[in-house]
Amino acid sequence: MRRDHPLLSGLAALVARPFQLGGHSLALAATSDHAAYPKCSVPEYGQCGGIGYSGKKCCPPGWACHRTNEWYSRCRKKLDANGCTNAEWAQCGGRDYEGETCCVKGTYCKFESEWWSYCAAKKTTTSHCKPTTTTAKTTYYPTTKPYHGYPTHTHKPTSTPYPTVINKPEELRLSPEWDIYAPPQEREYWFEISEMPGAIDGFNRTMLVVNGQYPGPLIEVNNDDTVVVHVKNSLPQAVTLHWHGLFQNGTQWQDGPSGVTQCPIRAGVQYTYRFPVTGELQYGTYWWHAHRRALYIDGITGPLIVHSRKDPLVRGRDFDIDQVVMLHDHYHELSEVITEGLLSPEGFNGSVIAPSPKSNVINGRGLYNCSFAAAGQTCNQLTQSDLPELRFPPNKRVRLRFIHEGSHPPFQVSVDEHELLVIEADDTPVRALPVHRIQIATAQRYSGLLYTTGHRTGDSFYLRSQMNTDCLGLPFPDLDPQARVVIRIGDECDDLGTDLPTSVDWNDPTTGACTDLDAALLSPLVVRRAPAKANHVRVFNSSLAVPNGVFKWTLNDITFENFAFDPLLQRVQRGEPIPPMRAAVVTAGLEVIDLVIQNIAGADHPFHLHNSPMFVLSSGPGVIFPEEASRLQHNLTNPLRRDTITVAAGTWRVVRVITNIPGTLLFHCHIVWHQVQGLLGILLVQPERVQQFQIPQDNRNLCAGGNMSMIDPGRKRALPTGPSSPSLPSSSKA
Incomplete structure (x- = not known):
């Protein structure tokens, strides 16, 4: 649940001064909504009750004390x-x-499941619709009040016995009246992580989810807010959470990766993540996910959006509607089963290559051909008509925030007969680039602008997400690599029917190289010149090894070993070295480094660097040595900045990093099956500063009683050769 407490103190200054929005000088008129109430000290949206609360219980005129829960x-x-x-x-x-x-007048309490009912519009009510025939640009003005027309996101944890996983697509449409001018505040959420049966593609399996839903709850904040997430682990195993793309400057123990920055949250334990969202350029599209073993692919993921008044992409000027689109490759076995197989000599289903998914899922729903289900398995055949749809009015500019929260293949996303304008890569706003398809690697994000100009109410067409199957290393006999979402043109109250679109896909290829959009074509809107010179060149070489019959991925010839209860951050903070065979370590002071990432052997890898953006500079085939890399001539004029880049097999890439945030920064392939096979390393930044960290006691308490000498279950240094030889990755696929 998010708890918002808009403060009153800054309102007078806000309404008194003009400000700029979309090139126009505007001024807000003062209102009486926030007048002082001498007989009641509880402000609008303030707390007025709950167990342990001893303050005032009255509310201003026109307001009521709304019970969220007993607390x-x-x-x-x-x-x-x-x-x-x-x-x-x-x-x-x-x-x-x-x-x-x-429910407010004009709506009724609609039963969705035994765990979820919501206020839905009555079908006969049309008075809330606005005309959509105008082509005039819509301008949204800043507001000092939370929006009331969208979900309240009361993310109260569910409880056992296990219900069915629910889907809340309405959470993925962002409110048009979010207040980017609100004073800095805590944004508070309660997460309960538990096992539940789910059939998001028709096939019933156990999933791991937050608050009973998939995708997980939306976290939405402003830059300078403090994120507070109370986690209750109701799983039978340990878990951690990571906030992908956000910097942890001075709070690195809240970053999340198990065995790196913290000990895991064990079964039945509660822990609170608390960190400010700081940094001049920390705004845009992010996501959160579990960061122990491969657990996030079981369903522990969700969107995380950061707003800022400094963001050059402005709602009302640059786009009208803000829609999150979550992309996911879905598997029918628990990740633990796949992980244990991949870490054995025999491999999973006889192979150590990353498995092929079973279905392609958009915003938590997909289609599986139940004729492939084995006897005794439960599968309810779904069709396109069973899936959620998107509805946009005509003559609007729709920002589609694509988030690849899956585990393996890249997706090619497109909209039939409509170009998309790429306006964001990861969290970097860029000059609009028209494309037919956007290829998105695991963990990457792109915003694409869709125009509904010229459409009439009732028009429809498909949004498509196509897996690039050339990036799979194994057959996929039961997989439909393409998922579709119907986009209908009209307002929420319009009766648009259920006929499926007859729109035509682009004829551009949907398979081919497993690479990113060309970084040279993506020019950041906020101009930042890369530092003119690097102090040092550092190298991460990615390869593979099969000692004693157990397949491993390696960085600098080292496979990461996760000692979950001896996290590397705490070792460095105590002044102890990182053992040489636990992780590949690259060390840097307060400086600028060129990081050479070389994919010497194996598959294509989308590499992610925690806690620091990368200036994407150069790339090439083969192998490059540090001396040669130091002599390269790069384009330093406003290069693309992002946190996840793909390095194809047999190639290298050079990124420039300013190492001004101290910590044990995790660097890893984001194909989750490669992670569990050891493809992780550490960029150790300013270790002398890390020794001065004051790690909070509640974070240290997660380690209490844990065996510091135990490798996280499943990871084995070496095992006897099995009875059969597993298939190994080719030079370009895994």
């Missing part, structure tokens, strides 16, 4: 004459739900 109630605006505070899409029922059960 928390807050003042919310009455939305109708009956005093209801539940807007459309708000939760109004479900097992263990303790909040308000009414």
Whole structure:
């Protein structure tokens, strides 16, 4: 659950001064909404009740004390004459739900499952629709009040016994009235991670999810806010969470990777992540996910959006609608089963190559051909008509925030008969680049701008996500590599029917090289020249080895060994060295380094660097030595900055990194099956500063009683050769 407390102190200054939005000088008129109430000290949206609360319980006129749960109630605006505070899409029922059960006039409490009911618009009500025939540009003005027309995101944890995983697509449409001018505040969430059966593609399997839903809850904040996530681990095993793309400057123990920056959160344990979102350029599209073994691919993922008044991409000027699109390759076995197989001499299903997925999933739903299901397995055949759809009004500019939260192959995303304008790569806003398809590697993000100009209400067409199957190393007999989402043109109240589109896909190829969009074509809107010179050249060489019949990926000839209860950050903080065979370590001070990433042998790898952006400079075939790399002539004028880049087999790439955030920065391939096979290393930045860290006691308590000498279960240095030889990766696929 997110708890928002808009502060009143800055309002007077805000309404008194003009400001710029889309090139126009605007001024807000003062209102009486935030007038002082001498008989009531509880502000709008302030806490007014709950166990242990001893403050005032009154609310301002026109507001009511809304019960969220037994621990928390807050003042919310009455939305109708009956005093209801539940807007459309708000939760109004479900097992263990303790909040308000009414719905605002014009909506009703719609049953979705035993765990979820929400306020849905009555089909006969059309008065809330606005005309959509105008072609005038819509301008959204800043507001000092939270938006009431979208979900309230009351992410209260569910409880066992295990219900069915639910899907909340409405959470992925971002509110048009999010206040980017709100004062810095804590944004608070409660996550319970548990096992639940789910059939997101029709095939029923056990999933690991947060608060009973997949994708997981949206985290939405402003730059300078503090993120607070209370985690309750109801799994039968340990877990951690990572905030992909965000910097942990002074809070590196909150970064999440097990055995690197923290000990894992064991079964039944609760832990709170708390960190500020700082950094001048920390805004845009991110995501969060589990970061122990391969657990996130079982469902522990969700979007994370950071807004900023400094963001050059402005809603109302550059786009009108903001839609998150989560991309996922889905498997029918638990990741633990696959991991144990990959770490054995025999491999998983007889191969140490990363397995092929079973289905392609968009925003938590996909299609599987149940005729391939084995006897005794439960599979309910779904069709395209069973999947959620997207609905956009005509004559709008739609920002599609694509997030690859899967584990393996890249996706080619496109919209039939519509060019997409790429306007963001990872979290870097870029000058608009028109394309037919965007290839997105694991963990990368792109924003694509879609125009609905010229369409009429009732038009429809497909958004497609196509797996690049040339990047799979094994056959995929039961996989449909393409997933589709129907986009319909119209307002929410329009009856648009259920006929499927007849739109035509682009004829551009959907398979081929497993590479990124050309970095030279992506020019950042916020101009930053790369440092003119690097102090040192450092190298990560990626390769493979098969000692004693056990396949391993290596960096600098070392396979990462995860001693979960002896995290590397704490070792460095104690002044102890990182044992040489635990991880490949590259050390840097407060300086500028050129990092040469060489893929000497094996598959294509999307590499991710934690805690620091990379200036993407140069690339080439073969092998390059540090001396040669130091003499390269790079384009330093505003090169692309991103946190995840693909390095194809038999090639190298050079990135420039400013090592100004101390810590044990994890560097790894984001194909999760390659991670569990050891393809991780450490960029150790300013170890003398790390020794001065004051790691909080609650973080250290996660390690209490753990065996510091035990490798995280499943990872084995060497095992006897099995009865048969597993198949090994080719030079370009795994």
